[in-house]
Amino acid sequence: MLASDLLVECLEAEGVEYVFGLPGEELEDVLFSMADSDVEFIPVRHEQGAAFMADVHGRLTGDAGVCLSTLGPGATNLLTGVADAHLDKSPLVAITGQSGLESLHKESHQTLDVLHTYKSVTKWNTQVTDPGVINESVRKAFKLAEYEKPGATHLELPEDVAAEETDAEPLEPRGRVRRPDPDDESVERAAELLESAEHPLVIAGNGAVRTRAAEALREFVDDRGVPVAATYMGKGALSDRDDHSLFTLDSGENGEAEDAIARADCVLAVGYDIAEHDPENWNPDLDKDIVHLDHEPAEVYEHYNPSVELVCDLSAGLERLDEAADVTCDDAWYREEREAIARQVVDRPDEDDPVTVRNALPILREAMDDEDVLISDVGSHKMAIATAFPAYEPNTVLISNGLASMGIAVPGGVAADLATDENVVVATGDGGFLMNAAEIETANRLGCEYTILLFNDDDYGLISEQQEAHRDAHTGTELSNPDFVSFAESFGIDAYRAESWDEIAVALDETVDADGMSLVEVPLEGD
Incomplete structure (x- = not known):
């Protein structure tokens, strides 16, 4: 051949x-x-x-x-x-x-x-x-x-x-290589740290979702009562409906998750990658005992210097820790923060509240089932989704926080639609949208059915926010845009401009579970 x-x-x-x-x-x-x-x-x-x-x-x-x-x-x-x-x-x-x-x-x-x-x-x-x-x-x-x-x-x-000829044959794929179970000594040391802690905490990283370790994590949390804060890419490893969830590392309009995490004295990091979230943000004073549970040894970093490393299959490591650690965590030390965040993420906006991404997220959450998939592009809207959009199942909120490249959402929707039978929504800003908007044609040609939720502020908004925080001014970020509704309709898909809360709710209710492709543009009023 x-x-x-x-x-x-x-x-x-x-x-x-x-x-x-x-x-x-x-x-x-x-x-x-x-x-x-x-x-x-x-x-x-x-x-x-x-x-x-x-x-x-x-x-x-x-x-x-x-x-x-x-x-x-x-x-x-x-x-x-x-x-x-x-x-x-x-x-x-x-x-x-x-x-x-x-x-x-x-x-x-x-x-x-x-x-x-x-x-x-x-x-x-x-x-x-x-x-x-x-x-x-x-x-x-x-x-x-x-x-x-x-x-x-x-x-x-x-x-x-x-173009050359060969008589070679394909190699048959074998079962994937599995890391061994954790060694007994490391399990014992990790259990001792968790048992001696007053305020133990789990940080669930990308690996907790990626390795399908969510079931083992949920059993560990249910048995031991230890609260969980997820990284952006670890969302859904523990359901945010669970009373032990602190959502993500910086959730809460007033920094409630950060306040609780600051009181933690022992952190069990499950599948955590430093590229996801700088550990200096949650361990600035180097005062936390860290148990590293992952498939590879920890990166060398001053603010992430684990006391114990369990290098093994994540599910096996969690099961062994659950058996070995005599921990029953009282929720009193984090209950107030948990309840505050949980209220914030479900409260629908009042009629006269400004149209912002954060205010829109409860409406989006109501329009989506637990197993539906949300893909976030990169920009200011990503930060709101990461911290204020509840995730109830693993791999249902996809956020890029390693390279964090703009433009992933629209093409990502194609892959998600092909890979899952659930509804798919991609959330993007006007900047990231136009980077790969041509893939709407690809999606439509393939018969994909997903909703593009386009937040439009005519700006590279995240950069503006950072500049304003540093200098009380911004420059080089303002954009002009086409008529997005006409633009989307030119590809042959349905499109809506939703400018009020009622219009946003109606548009999402009509499109998320609908046949075919659609775009919902939401002009933002600022925070």
Whole structure:
């Protein structure tokens, strides 16, 4: 068979359903091999959108999403989404085409050193120069992408190699490598720290959601009564309906979660990544005992220097701690903060309250079922969603807080719609929306059904807020925008401009559970 046929058969063996990407001259053999396979190639409007789709697919399913681009500008356009997946610990395999091997030793049209360009944003990447090793290369790319902690890998396939013949066969995927159970000594030391603490606290990070450890975490919390504050990417690991939930690390209009966390003397960090949230924010005085529970040892950092590290499967670690730690935590020390936050996030706005993202979130929450999926773009609205939008199930509120790249929401909605049977809403600002708004065409072409909730302040609002806080003024952030309703309708989707609370409620009620694509624009009045 052709090497490109082997590549695609290897993707089939890995269970790949979709490859998101853009066609290119150097990809001709690969594209025609996919056309004769069970793998569906989904052409998108920009390579960044393709990588974001693969990124969100990996976040939601735990299986590596696959994105494809040609050489040069295709590979560089793909890079941001690949980096986002890598820092967000989302399994992703990127495949890029390349010129023939005979031209790579010299300056050539569109030819860049893609391997070195991708080195810092992947767990592993390689150029395939021999069709006989495609099977091993693909298997390794998926194994490493999906192995804890997951991330991005990259394969570069020169066009002349893709056109060669080979008699190699795909390698059969095996069960994923599992970390061992925690060692007895570390469990005993961790249990002693938790037992001696007056105010123990769990910080649930990205890994608590990513590794499907939510069930074990919920059992531990139910048995031991320890409160939980999630990172933005750990939302939903514990339901925010649970009385032990402090929502996220900085929830509460008056800093209630931060006040409670400040009183904690022992922190059990479950699947916590420093890239998600700087530990200096919750351990500024270096006065907390930290138990690190994750698949890898902790990063070396002054403000995150664990007393004990449990490097193991998260569910197994939580189960062992639940058995070993004689802890029954009284909720008196955090109950007031918990109740204050819980009231704030469900209170609907009064008729004369300003139209802000935070005020709109209770209406959005009411329009969505517990299992529906919300994807947040990056901007000022992300901060409100992270701190004030309750999550009731794991992996139902997706926030990028590793690389935190703008533009993920609209293409992410495509992947989410393909990956889940639940309703999908993507929340974005006017800045992030226009970065990848062309993917509305991709979504509509595929028959996707999700709602774009567009908060419009004609500004890069988060940067303005930061500048105002530092200098009492802002500059370089103001924007002008098209008529978003007409813009969306030009793609053939339904669109609404909702300017009052009644209009917002009606629009969300009509669109979230509706067939087809829709956009709801909400002009903001400021905070």
